[in-house]
Amino acid sequence: MKPVKVGLLGLGTVGTGVVRIVEGHQEDLSSQVGSPIIIEKIAVKNSDKTRSINVDKDKLTEDPWEVICDPEIDVIVEVMGGIDHTKEYILEALERGKHIVTANKDLMALHGSEILAKAQEKQCDVFYEASVAGGIPIIRTLIEGFSSDRILKIMGIVNGTTNFILTKMSQEGASYEAVLEEAQRLGYAEADPTSDVEGLDAARKMAILGTLGFRTNVELKDVSVRGISQVSKEDIMYAKNLGYEMKLLGIAEREDDHVSIGVQPTMVRKGHPIASVNGVFNAVYVYGEAVGETMFYGAGAGEMPTATSVVADLVAVIKNLKLGVNGLKAIVPYKAKKLKSDDQISFKNFILLHVDDKAGVLARITQVFAEFDVSLESVVQHPNELNPEAEIIIVTHNATKASMDKVLQHFEGLEVIRKIKSVYRVEG
Ligand SMILES: NC(=O)C1=CN([C@@H]2O[C@H](COP(=O)(O)OP(=O)(O)OC[C@H]3O[C@@H](n4cnc5c(N)ncnc54)[C@H](OP(=O)(O)O)[C@@H]3O)[C@@H](O)[C@H]2O)C=CC1
């Protein structure tokens, strides 16, 4: 049994887990694929760095090209991150007929179609299960498990760092900064955690899920993005008092082949399965026309959960190698993309206003909603004992995004409103 030789790009959080699993589960893995799996070379930035695992120093190189160009290597596992240079490495590896496993959602969301087209041309596999929802096998599920259905909605808590932050803020009253630091220490956050907290990481993952689920080429620019950096402990408390949990939710919807995808902090009704997903856990809720509701839950980040998906992809590549069917299962989106306009996107909204505490204010406000055809589910007013202003908490029924934008624009100019304190999408 000729061993399969793997080149690893990166030996950080995920790469370390990959080495642990390939070494620790070798017997199990080689029995499944029919040959030993050897990690032949590993590219790192600093080969003198102290590491938490023992690796043969001779395998380390600071030059990724040494790995890419090694003719002995059959599969490249890319877990170093980065976009432009990584794309170059991957395209060249494909050119040389090597198969790719990557955890890199940034790369796949931005250049996935080019990389997959190259893979198809070269009859190579490119698998990227770890790129969305770390340890949850959601990509394979969308491609294979739901191949027979029409998916109408995908809702995801797909960023572990922000779910960890929101959970700790909600359950322990912890400060945003302290929890972010903890998430960085635990290896959940990206090298630049701005992409976690500002929603970009989740948006990239939703672009990947939307593309696979709706079989159309969802690009990052098609995803509306708002992160959690402006979510306050007070907002989380208001949500709880009204029976909601605050979550950074990616929501992708399809109606008559028109799609919309957004990532935003969302108040999710307690009782909805996704509302109880806490900590670094991720979940992807999928609604299919035939199957109805399903949900997939697991660790979304961290060394071993993420490495589990990476090594499962490696096993899939090697099984294909044995069968001689690499590159035959590439999912190329085939539906023309039709994005919903703001008149076609509708959802419930939570709005917290600070207003003058005087007669007629509520009437002025509800008049604006009526003018733009937004119907209200509930309106609650709290006097504020320290200020001559009151708080008004409004939850709307489903309203189009276009109408809500007009309402909020109008509120900016309404003299009785002192501040539009918060606005959130509401689900469930
Ligand atoms: N962490 C997680 O939980 C998850 C991460 N991912 C994705 O997996 C990928 C890796 O993430 P993670 O393991 O956390 O990242 P880390 O920062 O922990 O590790 C990156 C590794 O790549 C090496 N590296 C970086 N740049 C270069 C370069 N130019 N040349 C050679 N080696 C380089 C580093 O070397 P050195 O060790 O010498 O510094 C390090 O070993 C990213 O794409 C990330 O988005 C996906 C899902 C979950």
Ligand SMILES: N[C@@H](CC=O)C(=O)O
């Ligand atoms: N930074 C990401 C890591 C996994 O993709 C997260 O927090 O989910």
Ligand code: NA
């Ligand atoms: Na996954």
